Amino acid sequence: MPDSDYSEVRKLHLFSQMEDAQFGALMRGAYVQNFPPQIELITEGDPSDFLHIVVSGAIELFSSWNGRDTSMATVRPVSTFILAASIKDAAYLMSARTLEKSRLVLIPSQDVRAAFEESSSFAKAIVLELAQCYRSVVKNTKDLKLRTSRERLANYLLRQKERSGSLAFDLALEKRRLASFLGMTPENLSRSFKGLEAYGVKVTGNHIVITDLDDLTRFAKPNPLIDDFSV
Numbered sequence: 001m002p003d004s005d006y007s008e009v010r011k012l013h014l015f016s017q018m019e020d021a022q023f024g025a026l027m028r029g030a031y032v033q034n035f036p037p038q039i040e041l042i043t044e045g046d047p048s049d050f051l052h053i054v055v056s057g058a059i060e061l062f063s064s065w066n067g068r069d070t071s072m073a074t075v076r077p078v079s080t081f082i083l084a085a086s087i088k089d090a091a092y093l094m095s096a097r098t099l100e101k102s103r104l105v106l107i108p109s110q111d112v113r114a115a116f117e118e119s120s121s122f123a124k125a126i127v128l129e130l131a132q133c134y135r136s137v138v139k140n141t142k143d144l145k146l147r148t149s150r151e152r153l154a155n156y157l158l159r160q161k162e163r164s165g166s167l168a169f170d171l172a173l174e175k176r177r178l179a180s181f182l183g184m185t186p187e188n189l190s191r192s193f194k195g196l197e198a199y200g201v202k203v204t205g206n207h208i209v210i211t212d213l214d215d216l217t218r219f220a221k222p223n224p225l226i227d228d229f230s231v
Contacts, residue, residue, distance in 0.1 A: 001027065001030060001031065001032050001105065002032065005032050005055055005103075005105055006027065008055050008077075008078050009027070009030075009053055009055070009078070009105055010023065011078070012053070012078060012079070012080070013125060013128075013129070014080060014083075014122075014125050014126065014129055015122070015125070016125075017121040017122070017124075017125060018115070018119055018121055018122045018125075019119060019121065022115060022118060022119045022122065025111075025115070026107065026111055026112070026115045026122075027107070029107065029108045029111045030105055030106060030107040030108075030111075031105070031106055032055075032103065032104070032105050032106075033103075033104055033106060034101070034102070034103050034104075035057075035098045035101070035102050035103075035104065036098065036101055037098050037099065037100050037101055037102075038097060038098060038099075039097060039098045040095060040096070040097045041059065041096045041097060041098065041104070042082070042092050042094075042095060042096045043092065043095050044063055044064070044091070044092050044093055044094050044095045045091050045092065046091060046092055047089075047091060047092075048082065048085035048086045048088075048089065048090060048091065048092055048109050049108065049109055050086070050106040050107060050108060050109055051080060051082075051083060051086040051106070051107045051108075051109055051112050052080065052081050052082065052096070052104050052105075052106060053078065053079070053080050053104060053105040053106075053107070054075050054076065054077050054078065054079055054080075054081065054102060054103075054104055055077050055078055055103045055104065055105060056077050056101075056102060056103040057077070057098060057099070057100050057101055057102025057103060057104075058074055058075070058076050058098070058099040058100050058102065059074070059075040059076075059081060059096050059097070059098060059099065059102060059104075060073075060074055060075075060096065060097055060098075060099050060177065061073045061074070061075060061081060061082075061094045061095070061096050062094065062095055062096075062097070062180075063093070063094050063095065064095065069180065070180050070181075070183075071173075071177045071180040071181040072094050072181075073181075074099070074172065074173060074177075074181075075096075080129075081096060082094065082096070083126065083129060083130065083133070084130055084133070085109075086109040086112050086113070087109075087112065087113060087116060087126060087130075089109065089113065135229075135231075136229050139225070139226050139227070139229065142225075142226050143155070143226050143227075144183050146226075149182065149183070149184045149188050149189075149192050150192045150195050150196065151219075151220060151221075152182045152183070152184075153182060153189065153192045153193065153196065154196055154199065154201075154216060154219055154220035155220045155222050155226070155227055156178075156182060157196075157201060157208060157210065157216070157220075158216065158217065158220055158222055158227070159227055160172065160208070161210060161213075167209060167210040167211075167213060168207070168208065168209045168210075169207075169208055170206050170207050170208070171206045171207075171208060174206070175189060175190075175206070196216070196219075199212065199215045199216045199218075199219045200212025200213065200215045200216050201216060
């Protein structure tokens, strides 16, 4: 593995406290692979052979049932995805595909489980990581169940504003994927954008300008117990 990828992985909270010898042993079986856009990396229901770490690009996690697909999350560098399946030695509950050219580190799941048994610091980091993932799932469920589609979109835009640090930004997802992620149809998303114009949201293609932040915030009523994924 190139030194640059090795150091990026080492910086992740999941691995940062591991003993050097145990981290080195874990990474001996790892390898790096580049993937073009729109390549399916894993399929839900398949055994979890590897823990995946995104070091560049973007990965969409999605699920399918009865002829329908839904977008679950977008994973960006540098982070892992579907850690629980690797630790539990269980089938993937989601599929994953590249949204753009991506570079991934793949660590055999059996090596991850062995390190979990041997390294107390790694085991603690895994517990904390899975706890944070669980809390994120609860927040996402609350967002879907407690808010209207327009309220979900308003709060999503406020979170994107915080990440970009600007009142003008481009959507991180194309609108079709954004609609799926927010639990609505593309038509409903379009109506929701139209409805938010009255609260200071201007939309031009994928470009968003918030012209009245106070009005949008009053409508959205953001709640850290739903919207702040660091809590």
